[in-house]
Amino acid sequence: MDAAAAAALLKAIAAADAVSFDFFDTLFYRTVDAPEDVFDIMGRRFDVPNFRAQRKAAQAEAFVRMHKAGRKEISLAGIYECLPLDQALVQALQAAEHALELDIIRPDPVVLGALNYALELGKPVVITSDMYFTEPFFREALSRYGVPAVPLFISSTCDATKRDFGDLFDLVVDYLQVPRAKLLHVGDNPHGDVTQAKAKGLTAFLYRREAPATIPAATRADGGNVPEDPYELGYTFGGPCAVAFLDWMERQAREDGIDHLLFWPAMATSWNASSGKTLALGICRAAAISAVPARRIPWLPSTTIIFPRTCLTCCPGQTGCRLTRCWSV
Structure with a gap:
């Protein structure tokens, strides 16, 4: 986010009576290219072939079962109930996904600064997220990364969502007891975080996280922007490069028999x-x-x-x- 957009966000917060923040890709971001990359990592760890496809199929089946049961949201446990694998392995995979997601997320400095700014102004702040993880995951994430603990409105816990009918926003309004137009919601999804929020009478701010610097730009011959700490250098560049190279070799080996x-x-x-x-x-x-x-x-x-x-x-x-x-x- 550029300086002008960041300033606009702070201005919107100052004008609001209360602020709601989305979690994934807003307050926190993942350090992988795509959320499904987590499934590839788990497949390698547990030696489960094509785990990405199996995990995505289980999530689709969880939505089918959700609708049949008259619920409005799925949960991580519900997803893993749909995996046709040994139960001991299923339990280990579920725990591993929970732990791995906590490991790969980081607070977005711009949004975290905005959250702290809202708290400094004395504004009530909540987190509102459509996600199959339940409240303990979010509590642990906030604690681990030193983010202030604020009230949580999580779709899997509340059985209400932003994306479908926006009824999760109704729960937030009922809790905060502020005029809808004075409740600002900040999020990255144009539909769930903006269209649905506005449909419920809220003020919405679409957040677009600035893309990180590419590896080629960060590894210039003159050493510009290269981390000096060996651990940070290996974690930021060495590890991802090694994993990508090994993934490529694995694909080539399978193709060549x-x-x-x-x-x-x-x-x-x-x-x-x-x-x-x-x-x-x-x-x-x-x-x-x-x-x-x-x-x-x-x-x-x-x-x-x-x-x-x-x-x-x-x-x-x-x-x-x-x-x-x-x-x-």
Whole structure:
């Protein structure tokens, strides 16, 4: 959000009697490109093939069951009840999604500043969200990231939504007891946060979060904007790059019908296409590699491509081991 829009938001808050903030993509944002990326991470963690598709199908089925039961919103528990998997695995996946979502969210500094500004002015503030997570998730998020605890109006808890009929806004108005036109709602969704809010007589502010800087711009040769802290550098750039590269290699391996991937020298891991598991081998250190033919390619600081007979040298007892393809960046 540019300076003019941020100033307009603060002006709107000053003119309101009370303020409601949306949660996801407004007060908080996810550090993944798309919400469904969480399902891909979980699929890899739990070795569940095509978990993204299974999780999305379960959510669709949860909506079907919701309508049949006469309810207005789904819950995370309701979604996982629709997964046709072993119950112990289902429970572990549900807990993991709850924990992972808490790990990948961060407060939006602009909106958090606006929330604190409203509180400083003595305005009543609430959070109003259409979401299948229930109140404990939001309480934990606010506590973990140091955001002031304010009243929560969550669709899965209230069984009312913004998106369908706007009746979640009615609950907020009843609670705050302020004139509808003097209640400001801030959110990112043009329909649920603006159209529906206005249909209920509220004042609405559409929030558009400014896109973060791209990685190429943040890794210039002169070091501009590169985090100095090694942990932050690895967390912000190193980790996402490594995961993206491994995802690409996995897709290529499956397309080429490759059974195993071996990583040399320091990583020394094996990826099995049939199980999707990555196994630590604890072999193939640099000293062993130096004794066999190799072509070195510069890459953080170097990647070594090993010729076929290296497989036999580094994997004693293995037969029929043949190098079919090498990748480098």
